[in-house]
Amino acid sequence: IDNAGALNFEIYKLICPTSDTIYTCFGDSTGVASVYPNGGTPFDPDGISNSGDEYYNYSWVSANGFVWSTSQTAIGLPTGNFTVTISDSLGCSYQRDLYVAQAPLPLEIDTIYHVDVACKFDSTGSITAVVSGGFGSDFAVLILSGDTVFTQSGQLDTIQINNLPTGAYEFYVYDTIPDGLYGIYGCPQIVQVNIDEPQNALSSSINLLDNVTCWGDSTGKASANVIGGQFPYSYFWDNGETTAVADSLSAGWQAITYVDANNCTLRDSIEILHLNPEIIGSIQIIENVSCFGACDAIASVSSVGGVLPHTYFWDIGQVAINMPDTAFNLCYGGHDVVIEDALGCRSVSTFVISQPDELFAQASLTAHVTCYGFDNGLAFGSATGGTPTYSFVWDSINGQSGQNATNLTPGVHTLFVTDSEGCTASDTVVITEPDQLIVEIIDSMTIYSYCNGTSSGQLCAIASGGTPTYNYVWNDLLGQQTSCATDLLAGVYTVMVMDDRNCIASTTFDLDSVTNSMTPAGVSMSIDDVSCFGLYDGSITINNVAGGTPGFTYNWTGPNNYGSSFSDISSLYAGSYACVITDTNGCAITVNAEVYEPDQLEYNTYNVVDATCFGACDGQIMVDIEGGTAPYYYDVDELGVFPLANTLQMINDTLITDLCAGLHTIYITDANDCEGTVLCGGSWQEFIDSGVVVSINNVLTSDASCQNTNDGSAWIAFPGGNPLFTYTWETSPIGTVIDTGVSTSILYPGNYNLVAHYSDSSSFGQIYTGCDAVFPFTVNGPLPIVPGATVNAVLCYDDTTTGSIQLSPSGGTFPYTFAWDTTSSLPNGSTSPNINSLRPGTYTVTIVDAIGCEITEDFNVLEPTAITNNFVNLSDVSCFGLTDGSVTADANGGTGTYSYNWNPSGGNSSTANNLSAGNYSVTITDVNGCSDQFTISIGQPDAIIQSTEATSFFGEDLNGNPYNISCVGLSDGSAVVSNGGGVSPITYSWSPLGGSNAEASGLPAGAYTVTVEDANGCTEVGNVVLAEPTQIVSNPEQSGDLSLFGFDISCKGLSDGWAVVNPTGGVPGNNGIYQYSWSGPFTGNSNTNSIENLIAGNYSVTITDANGCEETNSFTLTEPAELFVANVVTTNYTGPQESPYIVNFIDSTVSPDPISHTWYWDGITASPSSNNSAGLTFNNEFTQIGLNSIFVIVQNESTGCVDSIYFDVEVQGIPNPIDNVFTPNGDNINDYFDFGAYGMETITVDIYNRWGELMYSWEGQNKTWNGKGVNGQD
Incomplete structure (x- = not known):
C-alpha cells in the first residue's frame, strides 16, 4: 500500500506490505485512503473471470475498534491509527495499518496589513502577511480579478508583496501536504484585501494675475490651482515661493511643483511677460576732478526705454526730469544715476570719475x-x-x-x-626740544657732618632732562667735578651741570646742620618674651639703627649681671635690659628693652556632666584655668607626658566635651606648650557615669498580599518598656522613616528596621543621638511578577511599524492576564502577551496574576539613531593639482556594521583614497539596509607661486619696457617669487644663480628660473627675465669736423673751437636728459651737451644717465700753425707831437700762402693784389691828448686769421676843458689841482685869485697845487 492506498496482489498469493501513512489538515476529518488488491480469489458473481464484476471484502477499523468503512475507499478519516482487512472468496485475508497524521499546529495567517496606493494610477500599494503553523512548507497566491499576480513557495514566515495597483485582492496560503493527495493546495487560508488609491489624479490650472511692469523686476503674479490627489497640498514655485499665489515672478516661463499629502507630484508652468521695454541710460563725462579729492567733475545723462518722461536721481542727491540732465560738483570714484520712468520703473547707470594723483x-x-x-x-x-x-x-x-x-x-x-x-x-x-635740564640734590645720599668740626659731609646731585652726558662742577674749596662732592664742611653749596649740548642748570643746598646722628628713637628692635613662667627663652633683636655710621658696636647689660657684645641676644630671663650702641665715629646712644613672662599655668576641675545613655560619649568636664597663654588645650590621650602629643582645644578655655563613661585624668597645656599644674587643693580627676540603656525585645510581622502592595504589618512583641522611648519604622539600611509608634501596617515586602530613641526633659524632648537601638526584621510576600519582556526595535530611524514586544512573565501566581494600552499601534486589541507591527514609542502593559496581584510596566520600542557620519583623517590634496587626497567616513548610529559607496569616485570602503580636489558624497548603509548620504569637500593648497617678477627697476625704454639692471654689465638686478599658498616652510632655488631665498639680488641681466618647494614636497617653477639698458654711446662732434682745413681752431691762438655730444642708450632722465661733466682748458658752463669758444687742447666729457651709468669721451682740438707775422712800421712818428698829428704807416707783411689779404684800420679797408703787402701805406690822425695805444690788425681774408702790431702814439697838450674842481681837505681824495698836461717837457703855470692877485705858480712837468698861496695860507 502506498500513500494512495494501492494494494497489489500476485495471482493466488497475497502480497503483504505492513503499514502506510496519510495526512490531513490540522483538526479536520478529511483523510482519504483506498486499497487496490490484486491476487487471491476475488468474489465473482457471474463466474466469468475478468468480466469486471470481481470484488473483495473490506473492513476499515479505527484503533478503538470502530468500523469506519467497509468500502474499498475510506473517507472523512480523522487523525489516528486505522487497520484495513481485505478478504477474498476463499476466506484468505490481508491486513495493513494506516496512520492518518496532521500538522503540529494549524496553518494560520497571524497578521496581515496593507498600504494603499499613494498616487492615482501608481503601483505603490503593498501587502504584508505573517504565516505560521502547517507542515512548514507553504505556497502563497495573490489573485486580482481572477488573475494570479503573485506566487511564493517554501518555508514562509513573513510574506511581503510590493508594487501593487489598486484593487480587491484574494490572498491564499496553502499547506504542502506530504502525501500529495491534494497536490500543493492543502489546508487553504484566504483573506480579502482591498488596496485603495486617491479618487482623482492631481490636476492643475494656473491663472495669470499680473505681468511684469518694469523690466527686470519680479512683480509678476499668478495663482495656482490643484485638485485631485490627497489634500493638503504643498506648492513649490521655481523661484522659491511656497504658496498657491506667487507674487514675485520674473518675466519668462515660471514653473510650479505640487506635492500632495502622499508626496505625489505634478509640474505646471505659465509665461510672464514684460509690459514695457528696458530703460537704458547713457552717461557722458564732461570734466573729471581737477585736484585729488576735489569734487568739481561734471557729467550728463540721457536715456531711452520705459514710459516717458524720465526722472533722474543722482547719487549726490540731485533730482531732475529734463533730458539730458547735467550734474556738477561730482567727486572722484564710482557714481550712479537712477533713471525712473513715468510708471516708477527704474534703471541704474554707473560711471567713474577720475582724478589726478594726490599731492x-x-x-x-x-x-x-x-x-x-x-x-x-x-x-x-x-x-x-x-x-x-x-x-x-x-x-x-x-x-x-x-x-x-x-x-x-x-x-x-x-x-x-x-x-x-x-x-x-x-x-x-x-x-622737539630736550627736557629742561634739571639738577637736584639727592636727599637719600646727603650726609651731614655728624661730629662737629669734621669735613665729613656729602652732597650728591643727579641731573635729568637735557641731553646726556652730564658734567658736574661744585663750588666747594676743591671745585669737585663729580656727581658727589665729599668731605664737606657745613655750608651752602652750588652745583652746576652742563649737558652734551652745553645746556646749563644749577642748584644750591644748605648743608648747615648736624642731623645724621643716632637717636634711641631711631633704633628698631624686636622682643620675644619668655614663653612659660620661670623659663629663659626670651630674645631681643636689633633690626636697624637709623643714623650714625656703620659698623656699630653693642654693649648689653641686664638682670643677674647679664652682659653681651652682640646686636642680637637670646636665652633671656624676664627683666630689664640696656644696650650702648657706638658707631664708627664714636657716637654712642643707649636703648632699653623689657622682656616679660606669663603667670604660672594652674587649673582645677569643678563640674561633671554624665553621658546621656549607655554607649554615648557625650560626657563633659568643666575646668577652671589661671595663668599661662590662651588658648588652652587638654591631653586627649590622658598620658600626661609633656609636651603633650595629642591635644584638643578647650571650649571657651573651660569645657572638655565628648567624653565616654569612666575615670578621666586632666592634663592642661597652653598656646606656648607650657605645662599646667593643679591648683593647691584642687582636683584633676573626674568620673563620667554611663546613663540609660535603650533596647528592643522582638518584632512580629504579617506578610503583604502582593509584592507591590503595602499591606504588610509589624508590631513590637512587648511594647511596654521605658516611657521615654519613642519608635520609628525605617528602611534598611536605616535613614528613611516609614511610620512611627509601636506598630505599623503599611509595609511592602522587604527588609526593615525598628529604631528605638531616647529623650528626656534635659533634652527638652529632643532625641539623644547615639542612644538609638536598632532591630532589623523582614516582611514577606509573593514573588514579584516579572514581565520577561523581549523588546525588538524598529529596523531603521524614522521607520514605521517593524517593532515588537514579546512577554514571558514569571513570579506571582499563574495564569496571567494582559491589558495593553489601546493605541493605534496595537491593531488587534490588547490582551495578547505578544504585540507586533509597532512604531517607536512607549507601550504600557498591566499584568494581573491569578490572585489579583498586578504590575504595570512601560516598554520603549526604540528605533536606531539616525546614521550619522563624522569625516575623520581628512587629508587634502598635498600639492596643487595632485590626486592624493583622502578622507575616512566614521559612521555612527544605525545598526551593526556599515557598507560605503563613494561618488564620483573613492571606492566602497570607509576610506576614499587618491582623490583630487572637489566635492564627494558617501552613501552609508547599515545591516538593516538603512542608509544616508553625506558630502565632504577635499581641498588643495593654493598654487605655491603667485607671481615671479623683477623687483629692481631702473627706468624703462620708449615702449614702456622696464630695465631691471641699472647699467650695462652690472649685477644689481633683483627678483622675487611671491607665495600664493603651499605649506611652510618654503624653500627656494634660483638658477643659474640667485641663492635660496624668496628674493634673489645681485643679478646680472638674463633669464632666471626659481624652483619653489613647500613642506609637503610640492614644487613649482617660476621664470623671470631681467633686462638691462643699452650701452651709452656719446656720438661726438667737434668744430674741426666742419672745417675745410681740418682744424678745430680757425687761427692759431684763437678760441673759436667747439665740441658736442649727442648721446643715445642708457636710461635718460626726464625729457631724455643726460648729465654732462666736461674737463679741459675752458671756462663757462660744463653741464650741457656742448661747449664752445675753445682754444686748442685736450678735452673730455663724462655722460651720466638717470641711473648713474657713465660714458667718457675724449676730444683733441687742433689749430693751424701761425701763417704770417704782421710787419707794419711808422714813417714819421719819432716822439710826442702836438695835436692834431697825422701818423703815416707802411705795411710789409708777407704770407706764405698765395691768398690775398685785407688790412683794416678804423673802418678803412685796403686790399693788395697779392699775398705781399710791401709798400702799402695808410695814415691816421691823432687828436686825443695823451698816450694813444693802438693795434694795427692784419687779417687773412680767406681764413679770417689775424695778426696785430701794437703802437703807442703820444699827443702833446693840455686837456680842454680843464678839470679845475678839487677839495684840498687832507682826505687824500682829489686834494690837488693839476692841468693834466701830457707830452710837454716844460710848462709854466700862474694861478690868480679873482682880484688878480698871484696866488701860486710853478714851472716844470707833473706839478700840482694844494690850494695854498705863496704865503702858505689857504
Whole structure:
C-alpha cells in the first residue's frame, strides 16, 4: 500500500506490505485512503473471470475498534491509527495499518496589513502577511480579478508583496501536504484585501494675475490651482515661493511643483511677460576732478526705454526730469544715476570719475631745538604728486616761504604746498626740544657732618632732562667735578651741570646742620618674651639703627649681671635690659628693652556632666584655668607626658566635651606648650557615669498580599518598656522613616528596621543621638511578577511599524492576564502577551496574576539613531593639482556594521583614497539596509607661486619696457617669487644663480628660473627675465669736423673751437636728459651737451644717465700753425707831437700762402693784389691828448686769421676843458689841482685869485697845487 492506498496482489498469493501513512489538515476529518488488491480469489458473481464484476471484502477499523468503512475507499478519516482487512472468496485475508497524521499546529495567517496606493494610477500599494503553523512548507497566491499576480513557495514566515495597483485582492496560503493527495493546495487560508488609491489624479490650472511692469523686476503674479490627489497640498514655485499665489515672478516661463499629502507630484508652468521695454541710460563725462579729492567733475545723462518722461536721481542727491540732465560738483570714484520712468520703473547707470594723483607734502626734520627754550629748530619741505611746480609756505599764509624753515619753536609745524594747478597739500613736522635740564640734590645720599668740626659731609646731585652726558662742577674749596662732592664742611653749596649740548642748570643746598646722628628713637628692635613662667627663652633683636655710621658696636647689660657684645641676644630671663650702641665715629646712644613672662599655668576641675545613655560619649568636664597663654588645650590621650602629643582645644578655655563613661585624668597645656599644674587643693580627676540603656525585645510581622502592595504589618512583641522611648519604622539600611509608634501596617515586602530613641526633659524632648537601638526584621510576600519582556526595535530611524514586544512573565501566581494600552499601534486589541507591527514609542502593559496581584510596566520600542557620519583623517590634496587626497567616513548610529559607496569616485570602503580636489558624497548603509548620504569637500593648497617678477627697476625704454639692471654689465638686478599658498616652510632655488631665498639680488641681466618647494614636497617653477639698458654711446662732434682745413681752431691762438655730444642708450632722465661733466682748458658752463669758444687742447666729457651709468669721451682740438707775422712800421712818428698829428704807416707783411689779404684800420679797408703787402701805406690822425695805444690788425681774408702790431702814439697838450674842481681837505681824495698836461717837457703855470692877485705858480712837468698861496695860507 502506498500513500494512495494501492494494494497489489500476485495471482493466488497475497502480497503483504505492513503499514502506510496519510495526512490531513490540522483538526479536520478529511483523510482519504483506498486499497487496490490484486491476487487471491476475488468474489465473482457471474463466474466469468475478468468480466469486471470481481470484488473483495473490506473492513476499515479505527484503533478503538470502530468500523469506519467497509468500502474499498475510506473517507472523512480523522487523525489516528486505522487497520484495513481485505478478504477474498476463499476466506484468505490481508491486513495493513494506516496512520492518518496532521500538522503540529494549524496553518494560520497571524497578521496581515496593507498600504494603499499613494498616487492615482501608481503601483505603490503593498501587502504584508505573517504565516505560521502547517507542515512548514507553504505556497502563497495573490489573485486580482481572477488573475494570479503573485506566487511564493517554501518555508514562509513573513510574506511581503510590493508594487501593487489598486484593487480587491484574494490572498491564499496553502499547506504542502506530504502525501500529495491534494497536490500543493492543502489546508487553504484566504483573506480579502482591498488596496485603495486617491479618487482623482492631481490636476492643475494656473491663472495669470499680473505681468511684469518694469523690466527686470519680479512683480509678476499668478495663482495656482490643484485638485485631485490627497489634500493638503504643498506648492513649490521655481523661484522659491511656497504658496498657491506667487507674487514675485520674473518675466519668462515660471514653473510650479505640487506635492500632495502622499508626496505625489505634478509640474505646471505659465509665461510672464514684460509690459514695457528696458530703460537704458547713457552717461557722458564732461570734466573729471581737477585736484585729488576735489569734487568739481561734471557729467550728463540721457536715456531711452520705459514710459516717458524720465526722472533722474543722482547719487549726490540731485533730482531732475529734463533730458539730458547735467550734474556738477561730482567727486572722484564710482557714481550712479537712477533713471525712473513715468510708471516708477527704474534703471541704474554707473560711471567713474577720475582724478589726478594726490599731492603729498613732506615736512622733514633737519634739526631739533638745541636747548630748552632756545627756539632754533630747522625743517625742510618737499612735495610729490600733483602737478609741479610747487610753492611752500610754513604754518600760515604769512609764514616762512620756501623749502627751508628756520628758528622753529618746539611743537607741530605745518608745511603748506600748492602745485601749479592750485591743488594744496600739507604735512607736519614735530620740532622737539630736550627736557629742561634739571639738577637736584639727592636727599637719600646727603650726609651731614655728624661730629662737629669734621669735613665729613656729602652732597650728591643727579641731573635729568637735557641731553646726556652730564658734567658736574661744585663750588666747594676743591671745585669737585663729580656727581658727589665729599668731605664737606657745613655750608651752602652750588652745583652746576652742563649737558652734551652745553645746556646749563644749577642748584644750591644748605648743608648747615648736624642731623645724621643716632637717636634711641631711631633704633628698631624686636622682643620675644619668655614663653612659660620661670623659663629663659626670651630674645631681643636689633633690626636697624637709623643714623650714625656703620659698623656699630653693642654693649648689653641686664638682670643677674647679664652682659653681651652682640646686636642680637637670646636665652633671656624676664627683666630689664640696656644696650650702648657706638658707631664708627664714636657716637654712642643707649636703648632699653623689657622682656616679660606669663603667670604660672594652674587649673582645677569643678563640674561633671554624665553621658546621656549607655554607649554615648557625650560626657563633659568643666575646668577652671589661671595663668599661662590662651588658648588652652587638654591631653586627649590622658598620658600626661609633656609636651603633650595629642591635644584638643578647650571650649571657651573651660569645657572638655565628648567624653565616654569612666575615670578621666586632666592634663592642661597652653598656646606656648607650657605645662599646667593643679591648683593647691584642687582636683584633676573626674568620673563620667554611663546613663540609660535603650533596647528592643522582638518584632512580629504579617506578610503583604502582593509584592507591590503595602499591606504588610509589624508590631513590637512587648511594647511596654521605658516611657521615654519613642519608635520609628525605617528602611534598611536605616535613614528613611516609614511610620512611627509601636506598630505599623503599611509595609511592602522587604527588609526593615525598628529604631528605638531616647529623650528626656534635659533634652527638652529632643532625641539623644547615639542612644538609638536598632532591630532589623523582614516582611514577606509573593514573588514579584516579572514581565520577561523581549523588546525588538524598529529596523531603521524614522521607520514605521517593524517593532515588537514579546512577554514571558514569571513570579506571582499563574495564569496571567494582559491589558495593553489601546493605541493605534496595537491593531488587534490588547490582551495578547505578544504585540507586533509597532512604531517607536512607549507601550504600557498591566499584568494581573491569578490572585489579583498586578504590575504595570512601560516598554520603549526604540528605533536606531539616525546614521550619522563624522569625516575623520581628512587629508587634502598635498600639492596643487595632485590626486592624493583622502578622507575616512566614521559612521555612527544605525545598526551593526556599515557598507560605503563613494561618488564620483573613492571606492566602497570607509576610506576614499587618491582623490583630487572637489566635492564627494558617501552613501552609508547599515545591516538593516538603512542608509544616508553625506558630502565632504577635499581641498588643495593654493598654487605655491603667485607671481615671479623683477623687483629692481631702473627706468624703462620708449615702449614702456622696464630695465631691471641699472647699467650695462652690472649685477644689481633683483627678483622675487611671491607665495600664493603651499605649506611652510618654503624653500627656494634660483638658477643659474640667485641663492635660496624668496628674493634673489645681485643679478646680472638674463633669464632666471626659481624652483619653489613647500613642506609637503610640492614644487613649482617660476621664470623671470631681467633686462638691462643699452650701452651709452656719446656720438661726438667737434668744430674741426666742419672745417675745410681740418682744424678745430680757425687761427692759431684763437678760441673759436667747439665740441658736442649727442648721446643715445642708457636710461635718460626726464625729457631724455643726460648729465654732462666736461674737463679741459675752458671756462663757462660744463653741464650741457656742448661747449664752445675753445682754444686748442685736450678735452673730455663724462655722460651720466638717470641711473648713474657713465660714458667718457675724449676730444683733441687742433689749430693751424701761425701763417704770417704782421710787419707794419711808422714813417714819421719819432716822439710826442702836438695835436692834431697825422701818423703815416707802411705795411710789409708777407704770407706764405698765395691768398690775398685785407688790412683794416678804423673802418678803412685796403686790399693788395697779392699775398705781399710791401709798400702799402695808410695814415691816421691823432687828436686825443695823451698816450694813444693802438693795434694795427692784419687779417687773412680767406681764413679770417689775424695778426696785430701794437703802437703807442703820444699827443702833446693840455686837456680842454680843464678839470679845475678839487677839495684840498687832507682826505687824500682829489686834494690837488693839476692841468693834466701830457707830452710837454716844460710848462709854466700862474694861478690868480679873482682880484688878480698871484696866488701860486710853478714851472716844470707833473706839478700840482694844494690850494695854498705863496704865503702858505689857504
